[in-house]
Amino acid sequence: MSIRERLSGNEAIATAMRQINPDVFAMFPITPSTEIPQYFAQYVADGKVDTEFICVESEHSSLSACLGAEAAGCRAVTATSSAGLSFMNEVLYVAASSRLPVVLAVACRALTGPININHDYSDSMAERDSGFIQIYAENNQEVYDNYLQAHRIAEHPDVRLPLMVCEDGFITSHAIENIELEEDDKVKKFVGEYHPENYLLKTENPLAVGPYGISAYYMEAHVAQAHAMMNAKKVILDVAADFEKTFGRKYGLIEEYKMEDAELAMVIMGSCAGTAKACVDELRKEGVKAGLIKVRVFRPFPGEEIAKALENCKAVAVMDKSEGFSACGGPLYAETAGALFNSKKRPLMVDIVFGLGGRDFTVESARSVYDRLAKIAETGETGDIYTHMGQRER
Numbered sequence: 001m002s003i004r005e006r007l008s009g010n011e012a013i014a015t016a017m018r019q020i021n022p023d024v025f026a027m028f029p030i031t032p033s034t035e036i037p038q039y040f041a042q043y044v045a046d047g048k049v050d051t052e053f054i055c056v057e058s059e060h061s062s063l064s065a066c067l068g069a070e071a072a073g074c075r076a077v078t079a080t081s082s083a084g085l086s087f088m089n090e091v092l093y094v095a096a097s098s099r100l101p102v103v104l105a106v107a108c109r110a111l112t113g114p115i116n117i118n119h120d121y122s123d124s125m126a127e128r129d130s131g132f133i134q135i136y137a138e139n140n141q142e143v144y145d146n147y148l149q150a151h152r153i154a155e156h157p158d159v160r161l162p163l164m165v166c167e168d169g170f171i172t173s174h175a176i177e178n179i180e181l182e183e184d185d186k187v188k189k190f191v192g193e194y195h196p197e198n199y200l201l202k203t204e205n206p207l208a209v210g211p212y213g214i215s216a217y218y219m220e221a222h223v224a225q226a227h228a229m230m231n232a233k234k235v236i237l238d239v240a241a242d243f244e245k246t247f248g249r250k251y252g253l254i255e256e257y258k259m260e261d262a263e264l265a266m267v268i269m270g271s272c273a274g275t276a277k278a279c280v281d282e283l284r285k286e287g288v289k290a291g292l293i294k295v296r297v298f299r300p301f302p303g304e305e306i307a308k309a310l311e312n313c314k315a316v317a318v319m320d321k322s323e324g325f326s327a328c329g330g331p332l333y334a335e336t337a338g339a340l341f342n343s344k345k346r347p348l349m350v351d352i353v354f355g356l357g358g359r360d361f362t363v364e365s366a367r368s369v370y371d372r373l374a375k376i377a378e379t380g381e382t383g384d385i386y387t388h389m390g391q392r393e394r
Helices: 009-020 035-045 059-071 082-087 089-097 122-126 140-155 184-191 215-247 272-285 303-310 331-340 363-379
Strands: 003-008 024-027 052-055 076-080 103-108 133-136 163-168 176-181 254-257 264-268 290-295 297-299 315-320 348-354 386-389
Touching: 003 009, 003 140, 009 035, 009 103, 009 140, 009 163, 009 176, 009 184, 024 035, 024 059, 035 052, 035 076, 052 059, 059 076, 059 082, 059 089, 076 082, 082 089, 082 122, 089 215, 103 122, 103 140, 133 140, 133 215, 140 163, 140 176, 140 184, 140 215, 184 215, 215 297, 254 272, 254 303, 264 272, 264 303, 264 363, 272 290, 272 363, 290 303, 303 331, 315 331, 315 363, 331 348, 348 363, 363 386
Parallel strands: 024 052, 024 076, 076 103, 103 163, 133 163, 264 290, 264 315, 315 348, 348 386
Antiparallel strands: 003 176, 133 297, 254 290
8 A cells, every 4th residue: 555655856766765775875965966865874874774875985986886886786876966967977878888777866957057056957968868768757756656667677688778767956856745655565576676697796607897899899889788778668668567557656658648639739848847737727728729748758768659649739849948059959859859850740849948047937938838839830930949938038
């Protein structure tokens, strides 16, 4: 039976970690993810886990320690944010190319500069091509549920890739919400034990981890890695189906909200999807055929699923909570536009960069987007495809 509780996203992640009881937690603090190792350290002190808890000198070191643990056959975890994730950059690629399924909790926060500790996706989007699976949450319940599914996805033999469980800094990481926790024994049964096929301490089958990749092997290694990311789609859905069967809550690669007959749609991620849903509800009462697609899984990117969901729309706004500095739009727009490029039925589409550095996104903000989409659908003219919303004008 589910347990009713009120927790922040950070405590929800730490609770999931306690229930899973990983072998190693290598930590280095950075706002707003610091609470995760802080809560977990208390579990260690109270004897609620038997995890090896390692305090290191940097985020680069925390992920490096996790890689050593995973290579030795352990289940390893850590957490970070913003510049901490950037400092891990080199090791992120090593983790993915070495096929070490570390699970990394990321409380997403704006990157410097100027220095800012509030939420956007500039940190995680900067690492979107590192080879990590990326799963995003709208609320604290999803933060918890995503973490419970993470190890099974990452450690699956058809995948064996590291995974980021992404939450919105302060918005979900620190805000307290009602949440349903699952019983410890049921979580342990669902997640299961980690039994890697090969690891450094398996003496009967010696191997190297992270060897030099000469030209004759480097590309083959990356193609295998790319295929593993493709395989992750099915594994994510299979794990989600078992999660629904076990705990009753349903997840997919994307969530379609009132998209059955939608003519105007928004593609969005994270906590802002909840705000946009409230706007969709208002517009539906007014007879506007508005809908929304929330992207839960950004890597592997659910391009086919998004293209299918948008095929009957007239106008679509892709909402980027990070600036791509490409002069063409943000990363979510680039991925979505690429997914629709060869579609026979394709809506008119614009990109809106918003919410940078914690700038507010309200129901009224969402309504202004749908008002713009209504004009695009009526006139057939998009105007500027790449725009920003919410900034003060010069």
